[in-house]
Amino acid sequence: MIKGVMFDFSGTLFRIESAAQWLRAVVADAGLAVPEGELSACVGRLEEFGAQPGGVPPRRVPAHLEGLWRERDLTAERHRAAFTAMTREAGRPAADLADALYERSQVSEAWQPYPDAEATLRALRGRGIPVAVVSNIGWDMRPVFRDHGVHDLVDAYFLSYECGVKKPDAGIFQMACDKLELAPGDVLMVGDEPIADSGAAALGCRVHLLDPLPVDQRPGALAEVLQLL
Incomplete structure (x- = not known):
């Protein structure tokens, strides 16, 4: 589950x-x-x-x-x-x-959320399911989440430049699981990079990959995540 x-x-x-x-x-x-x-x-x-x-x-x-x-x-x-x-x-x-x-x-x-991003994050919050963002990145994108009104729907951020480790290293996913206080087998990783994001599978996390299409070409892929819960 x-x-x-x-x-x-x-x-x-x-x-x-x-x-x-x-x-x-x-x-x-x-x-x-x-x-x-x-x-x-x-x-x-x-x-x-x-x-x-x-x-x-x-x-x-x-x-x-x-x-x-x-x-x-x-x-x-x-x-x-x-x-x-x-x-x-x-x-x-x-x-x-x-x-x-x-x-x-x-x-x-310069950034746009996918059309169903906010609704999906709100639905997870409504179900009491905690959310972490795990990203290979070299800058703090929390302001992007704030300015688009979804920062309060994320419980924790694990950014490679802050953690000193990057995906697919299992260490960054373990940090996120520990913060969420969940066993890896109870956590789903949703991403778009087959190699980087599938690193979570080494811990026992389930992995779901999306196609990183332009925003106007991918209206409902995130909402499908709710069906996996």
């Missing part, structure tokens, strides 16, 4: 804006006039290098960045360094926007 639920953040409860929206917002804030063709080409390069936190994974990682990329979620400093480095590898439309792009990825307006 499921008595507690762990959720991933990006691609599970929330989804970041598209790479095109991300770049355009930063270019506009910088007051730059960039030709449409150059903007489109830059979006393609940013996606190729996986330069957007929470966006698509890189199709290739330069050899000199492989170590930093592997460890990016263990500290805030490595996270910033890894993503800004990948942005610079991708090139830029008119100026060095790497830091501005990185900072844009942390503002609440």
Whole structure:
């Protein structure tokens, strides 16, 4: 019987804006006039290098960045360094926007909850089922939850850069289970990364994977979690 639920953040409860929206917002804030063709080409390069936190994974990682990329979620400093480095590898439309792009990825307006996220979290709260968020990340996304009105529906957060361990290491899932005061076999892990999130299975947790589709293409997948309880 499921008595507690762990959720991933990006691609599970929330989804970041598209790479095109991300770049355009930063270019506009910088007051730059960039030709449409150059903007489109830059979006393609940013996606190729996986330069957007929470966006698509890189199709290739330069050899000199492989170590930093592997460890990016263990500290805030490595996270910033890894993503800004990948942005610079991708090139830029008119100026060095790497830091501005990185900072844009942390503002609440850049993230949208999935349509059924709040209702699902409220339903779990109504059933007395505690919730933890377990995320590989290098920054504090609690303000995103607050600004979208769902922070009070989460009992605990376990962020890799704060915990010093990242998924799929079973240690971070054990921390969450301990905080929820539940045996792993009584906890469901809901995420979108087959390797990272399935690490919970090593403890005996049940794992349910979702497709990290854009928000408007995945209206009801989280609500289906309630049927697993």
